[in-house]
Amino acid sequence: MAPPPTKQTMKERILETADKLFYLQGIRAIGVDTIAAEIGISKRTLYNHFPSKDALIAAYLERRFVQPRPSDKPPAEQILATFDSLERRFAAKDFRGCPFVNAVAELGPADRAVKKIAIAFKESRRVWFRERLNELGVTEADALATQLVLLVDGSIAQDLVRDDPAMARAAKEAATVLLRNAGVDVGDATAAKGRKPAPR
Numbered sequence: 001m002a003p004p005p006t007k008q009t010m011k012e013r014i015l016e017t018a019d020k021l022f023y024l025q026g027i028r029a030i031g032v033d034t035i036a037a038e039i040g041i042s043k044r045t046l047y048n049h050f051p052s053k054d055a056l057i058a059a060y061l062e063r064r065f066v067q068p069r070p071s072d073k074p075p076a077e078q079i080l081a082t083f084d085s086l087e088r089r090f091a092a093k094d095f096r097g098c099p100f101v102n103a104v105a106e107l108g109p110a111d112r113a114v115k116k117i118a119i120a121f122k123e124s125r126r127v128w129f130r131e132r133l134n135e136l137g138v139t140e141a142d143a144l145a146t147q148l149v150l151l152v153d154g155s156i157a158q159d160l161v162r163d164d165p166a167m168a169r170a171a172k173e174a175a176t177v178l179l180r181n182a183g184v185d186v187g188d189a190t191a192a193k194g195r196k197p198a199p200r
Helices: 010-025 032-039 043-049 053-064 075-090 099-107 112-135 141-162 166-181
Strands: none
Touching: 010 032, 010 043, 010 053, 010 099, 032 043, 032 053, 053 099, 053 112, 075 112, 075 141, 075 166, 099 112, 112 141, 141 166
16 A cells, blocks of 8 residues: 655745745745735634745745756756756646746845855756756767756746747757757657647
8 A cells, every 4th residue: 555645844835835926926926924824724823834925935935946866868858858848837827937937036136045046056957958968979968958958937927928838849940950960860850850749
């Protein structure tokens, strides 16, 4: 028999609720009162776990800071699969863009704590691309990694404006061209480009 599910701690409940509300409705739009009311607790209880809204915002972003899972797939396939994952995410009804970009846009560059976390996240993604490119023996791996993250962020922005998951596919095609120009054998990377994305 499988073990029974672990009961969430109050801190986990607060953070999960904050995550949902901050991401879907905006950090500025949601106060601690709203989060506490959603859970059915007092503000005092919330502050016992997170001493300020700033602390809760930082915890929310750190919760979103998830590293890609290790994979046995070839490096080029891993790189291009990033854009397939984006297309699936874009098709979801609850997609509201990159939480790190959203946080910096909402709170402004003067919020150094938030900006620091956002920069660390974006750099971790760029380094991930660079590591895969190094595995492929690409000479200008650092520069190409930067170009790939620009394609990721650009496709996210385009999807938010156009409400069109195909923006991820267009970014994948551009990434394929960049990889080929760098001497990477990507095979028939765009074989599935004719498929329709899942409806939102």
